[in-house]
Amino acid sequence: MNAPNKSGWKPAMAVDEDGLHNGPQTTTGNRALMLEEPLLFEIGHAETTGVDLPEFDPDASSRLGGFERSDPIGLVGLTEPETVRHYTRLSRQNYGIDLGFFPLGSCTMKHNPRLNEKIARLPGFADVHPLAPQSTVQGALEVVHQLGHWLCTLTGMPAVAMSPKAGAHGELCGILAIRAAHIARGDARKVVLVPESAHGTNPATAAFAGYEVEDIAATAEGRVDVEALKARLGPDVAGVMITNPNTCGLFEKDFREIADAVHDAGGYVYCDGANFNAIVGRVRPGDLGVDAMHINLHKTFSTPHGGGGPGSGPVVLSEALAPFAPLPFVRQTEDGAFELVEEERREDTRDQTFGRMTAFHGQMGMFTRALTYMLSHGADGLKQVAEDAVLNANYILRSMEDVLHAPFAESGPCMHEALFGDKDFGGDLSTLDLAKGLIDEGFHPMTVYFPLVVHGAMLVEPTETESKASIDQFITAFRSLVERAVAGDESLKQAPYYAPRRRLDETGAARKPKLSWTEPTE
């Protein structure tokens, strides 16, 4: 059994009758380093500013066509010291990878190397306009080209579309390429098959692109039911969207057989590459019969998640789909220069492009970070990334399965994430209660209630950037919480106790939505 912490200090478990370690109330509501912070609109003023600009002259001549703004906008400002303090205080109410273990399954919260941040801020990358003359941005185009080469080589695919802005946008790119390919051969099909365990973006993307979505059943071992899938294939099925490794954390070992069957039926294979980090440098999806796969640069190649983006979702494409890829794209000309192709031109390889997905060329700021990450790791380091991620996940799976329901523990090794369920919990305790208990223990909870195929799912993804000591500490805390949950410890129902906020009323928030600040009426 591991000590709860390395200093050797053991927490006293004695608590007062409320089950809390409450000291006296403070006058301010602050608790030492836990600082309350009002809203910007409660502390700022219309006349306060943190920048020095020439005074506004209402009598200055203008050529605004008579559309001058007369009413106040309703914004408020702070000086620089106040601004920095306001957002620094807010930042401290957030959990991030820099603070601790963040095992959010399927989201891949790994360390974000700071060299990548430094590189992205070089003026030659950060201060370059997307429509600058191409002779002045050869280095930027070369970054796009080099990154594309890495992505194609790592996936074993011949082509890549770089412009999609995030994973779901990449899915859309792949599905639109499939749709365009079918339409081009006069065979517009209607249905896309998606496993029940898929990310919600998969069915949403297929529907957004105009397809009907049908579920594919899973087997008891947590993989796609190949026979059921084959039985459903036919002239109306445009393709399948399969995540591999899948969201149960398992490798779809029949992927090649599925891909062959789909191709034989005239369909295309979309692979959701959200979990590519488990196999990067070890397995090339191109060897498995994939036609299109997006790669979340913010997952596998560690560009920061930033509290919900920005992401980046380049899509690798097979020979069959490459001609339909969106504009613009970068290519190298015979004289070695790099060219951004923005217009549809018949002599280009993408002569049947389905169009344009975004105003400019993609998430350049993420490209520079991802390329820096790849160069740092190299082919050998990326392989080690996949292996350590998978090793860590299996270590957690095998360290927990004696106390916690692990529905697919018998299905073979897991990949980069381990899946558990809450069926053995006592009382009316659920996965949510355990997750909130983890917050008190100083960890970010795992992904909960996803995938939908497991009751009270808990999807734990440690990633490769955790030390064994960090993982052992998590396992110790996780096991103790599982024991409390199985024993029906009701105190978990009120967790978290020690976070900046107790449980928040999400139902109330949705019933009477308050989505922007308004001046108090009294």
Add this chain to the structure above:
Amino acid sequence: MRYLPLTDTDRSDMLAKIGAETIDDLFVDVPAVAQLDGPIRDLPMHASEMAVERHMKRLAGKNLAAGDAPFFLGAGAYRHHIPASVDTVIQRGEFLTAYTPYQPEIAQGTLQMLYEFQTQVARLYGCAVANASLYDGSTACWEAVAMAGRVTKRNRAVLSGALHPHYAQVVKTMAQFTGGTIADAQPAIAAEPDLDGLVSRIDDETSCVVVQYPDILGRISDLSKLAEAAHEKGALLIAVNTEPVALGAIKSPGEMGADIVVGEGQAIGVGLQFGGPYLGLFAVRDPKHVRQMPGRLCGETSDAEGKRGFVLTLSTREQHIRREKATSNICTNSGLCALAFTVHMTLLGEKGLRELAAENHRLACHAADRLAKVPGVSLLNNAFFNEFTIMVNGKPSRELVRDLADRGVLGGVSLGRLYPGIEALEQALLVAVTETTTEDDIEALATELETLLQETTA
């Protein structure tokens, strides 16, 4: 490998616990056809921080940064001064390395910031509710068209000819798959936008009219007139703004009657970055449309002790709950860019934004007057904010921009590049001027233009 904490001893201890002999035992489910016998060939091996930095710096050095030349590019991406404290805040690990705030008790920093962001955007746009951001202005524009279809249950969008051509292409690309009809047009070279022509294209099947404000040529349209005409036919007015600083000087689209206001937020807090990541802004004037909005929304609530707190809300619109019935497939958005926008907007405040807008306009007026004095150059616009169109006699603007670049001046965006193959637009050049533009820059552009045009006529 500096980013991987496991030691070889750790690895063998962990394999022992798992009951595996080697790491290969954990990949047994990968079929033989896809098993590689070592690191992927044709890629380099790992490299030191110093070596990687050297490689990337060499690439960065091949670009001409906007700050190193007289610079006049706009057309949907604008160069403004970003106060140093913006980057300091967004580099805090608690913001930078956090995830989407699905566990609100330990994500109040991101959530409260998003609530402030939504309030700032709603007020700037003159709307009731803004969402927590989308990818960029162009995708926000398509999302607005899709939403108008859901609200009106109609499927014909009318695009102004003076909508950014890339935005129009994104809308048309999507519509060809969703069964929508898009009525678009070329921009007409004229001092004033052709509102009557646009109004005449609205019919009883029209779901929305999409108009850019200020438009791609920098002109400013009377949105009230368009809103009235759209509403008369039961259609929504979608206003697209690509330069939020303008709204510190001109009326907001919401107050002029636009139903959905979308745009690009890059100009505030987010650098040029060769086109991304940027920041999609999305707001609705009427709160009754909230449940048809795409993307994440942050709302106020309270915790079990009655303390105010914030959560993501109305998620029954979203893909992770509704799957194929969601209002959009969007998941990850532009959280960190939203933070940069909010911090910059907080530093500006009402006073700073108005002053910033005024300074942009003052310099743009000066530049327009100066350039119009160059022989062979005339100013197209009657009205403009910080970007205007000049007509150049003697040389296609696309060539002119390249020649200017050869002389060290980043002189604007040619309409020839934005609308390839359309002869009527070949002589037009978009020129953007911001507070970062100096009088020397303006003089440099005027002088080089004059030299180049003289060479042509000679």
